[in-house]
Amino acid sequence: MAEAGSFAEKVKQQADIVRVIGEYIRLKKTGQNFTGLCPFHQEKTPSFAVHPVRQIYHCFGCGAGGDVFKFVQEVDKCTFPEAVRTVAEKCGIPIPRPRERSPEERRENQQRTALVEMHREAATFFARQLHEGHEGKVAAGYLGDRGLDRAAITRFGLGFAPSSGDALLRHLKSKYPEKLLEVSGLLSRNEGGRFYDRFRRRIMFPIANEAGKIIAFGGRAMGDDQPKYLNSPETPIYSKSNVLYHLDRAKEAIRKEDFAILVEGYMDAIAVARAGFANVVASCGTSLADAQIKLLGRFTRRVVVNYDPDTAGQVATERSLTLLLEKEFDVRVLALPGGADPDKFLKEQGADAYRKLLAQAPPYLDYLIGRARQMDRSTAAGKVAALNFLMPYVQRLPNRLLRSEWATRIASELRVDEPVLREALRRAAAERRSEVKPKAELLAPVVKPAERQLIRMLIEAEGFREKLAGEIISNALHRGLETERILELLISKVSEQPDPAALAAALEERDRRLLFEVLFETSFEATWEAAESCLSVLRGRRVEEELTELQKQIETKVAPAELNRLLTRRLELQRMLSRR
Numbered sequence: 001m002a003e004a005g006s007f008a009e010k011v012k013q014q015a016d017i018v019r020v021i022g023e024y025i026r027l028k029k030t031g032q033n034f035t036g037l038c039p040f041h042q043e044k045t046p047s048f049a050v051h052p053v054r055q056i057y058h059c060f061g062c063g064a065g066g067d068v069f070k071f072v073q074e075v076d077k078c079t080f081p082e083a084v085r086t087v088a089e090k091c092g093i094p095i096p097r098p099r100e101r102s103p104e105e106r107r108e109n110q111q112r113t114a115l116v117e118m119h120r121e122a123a124t125f126f127a128r129q130l131h132e133g134h135e136g137k138v139a140a141g142y143l144g145d146r147g148l149d150r151a152a153i154t155r156f157g158l159g160f161a162p163s164s165g166d167a168l169l170r171h172l173k174s175k176y177p178e179k180l181l182e183v184s185g186l187l188s189r190n191e192g193g194r195f196y197d198r199f200r201r202r203i204m205f206p207i208a209n210e211a212g213k214i215i216a217f218g219g220r221a222m223g224d225d226q227p228k229y230l231n232s233p234e235t236p237i238y239s240k241s242n243v244l245y246h247l248d249r250a251k252e253a254i255r256k257e258d259f260a261i262l263v264e265g266y267m268d269a270i271a272v273a274r275a276g277f278a279n280v281v282a283s284c285g286t287s288l289a290d291a292q293i294k295l296l297g298r299f300t301r302r303v304v305v306n307y308d309p310d311t312a313g314q315v316a317t318e319r320s321l322t323l324l325l326e327k328e329f330d331v332r333v334l335a336l337p338g339g340a341d342p343d344k345f346l347k348e349q350g351a352d353a354y355r356k357l358l359a360q361a362p363p364y365l366d367y368l369i370g371r372a373r374q375m376d377r378s379t380a381a382g383k384v385a386a387l388n389f390l391m392p393y394v395q396r397l398p399n400r401l402l403r404s405e406w407a408t409r410i411a412s413e414l415r416v417d418e419p420v421l422r423e424a425l426r427r428a429a430a431e432r433r434s435e436v437k438p439k440a441e442l443l444a445p446v447v448k449p450a451e452r453q454l455i456r457m458l459i460e461a462e463g464f465r466e467k468l469a470g471e472i473i474s475n476a477l478h479r480g481l482e483t484e485r486i487l488e489l490l491i492s493k494v495s496e497q498p499d500p501a502a503l504a505a506a507l508e509e510r511d512r513r514l515l516f517e518v519l520f521e522t523s524f525e526a527t528w529e530a531a532e533s534c535l536s537v538l539r540g541r542r543v544e545e546e547l548t549e550l551q552k553q554i555e556t557k558v559a560p561a562e563l564n565r566l567l568t569r570r571l572e573l574q575r576m577l578s579r580r
């Protein structure tokens, strides 16, 4: 969100959303707005609108909407600061130099710069070791045996950490202060407090951040040394959960192809990339972290997961896959025949065979149904077990329509009575309601025109916004309405200049959509008479509600005196209604 007084706020005030969006899609003036084909969903007739006055966009087809920064973030799949820069550049607004940092920040910055430099140097050092001494030749031979030729070694910056235990230390210690060596993650200390090399007798894989800077290493044991894989620890420049191996080289291809191949380890990523699939990244572990998913989500929402979900890390794998589903990724599973890993498969079957399987990779739920089908379903208990196996995944689909489709498919595949299945699904969903976010269009709210008009007037009616807000709040006329949260927000902000994008940020997605839809409706003249007539609709609704309640009480037998009171009140209410 653009904070008051910030550079983002300044850019937002100066930027013209029509001009910025116009650089991405063709916009046509339609009445007070501009319309075009939505860049966020496939369509043939325009349902995407830009409001030049309110500086917002909204798609009536898919519901996408927001301010100029949101648009750039979504379309370029970038972060908020990046979007601010992009908009500033497009509108010719000068970008300020980074503010002066505090001495502490400056020290931390210097430390990070020095650590990155140290890692670059270490990578060069490790690479050189492949050509030095008997040990280096053995290591180079080992890589050769695994099909990694010179070109591949250079391309991926592979190297070797010698077994001596102080080779890297001797190389670095004259150039860097002890404090920096200490936090680098490249060295460890023994009990006597002396440094030694963390990586010994290992093939070294440099791990780069998104910008391509080496920030850590993964080391694979040459022989039977344990652990087989040893990684850099967390350091000031490296956090395992924030990095995807090979993303720096894959990101362009991922954007272009609009999907990523997700593999487990370095060797897999290297094998897949060498086979001509540049859009591959490795999680370096079966469990994906939230931050990794977020990182990937900046480039695509479609992932083909090429782990073997049947192997040892199955629980962790399924957790990762489920996490991807929850974040609304389109997840497919490429399970290679015989449980082969990508490296092995590509060596034996080649790139064409891989390409073919990649194209056929089934959606994750199809894959799961396939597994459920293999379970014994000849008995009722077996069916229940298969169902229980599938349910948790279906439940986690954030999209209600998709959940419903899957319920139908599962019912037919497992030959379960569909209503029974749906009931189970509904109950399960209700229990974790807070986590499920149904899409707004599936819960099309019933909103009376009066509510829509009141929303507009609370934003636009300069003359009586506050009076109107007071009228609604003092009689709690908004309680129980579909638009209750929107009205409440508008009323609470009625003394401020309304900013739709800021208001939207405080709303849930479906309310935000409704608000934007209303804002795109044709303007009308806001008069207090019009407001009064809207208010009277809400008052009438209140009376009707009370009548319904009253009717219920009258029908259940009550004591004569009480009944009399109820009937009198009913008459009053009926008179109120007829006067309207």
Ligand SMILES: [Zn+2]
Pocket (backbone or CB within 6 Å): 038, 039, 040, 041, 048, 059, 060, 061, 062, 063, 064
């Ligand atoms: Zn759309």
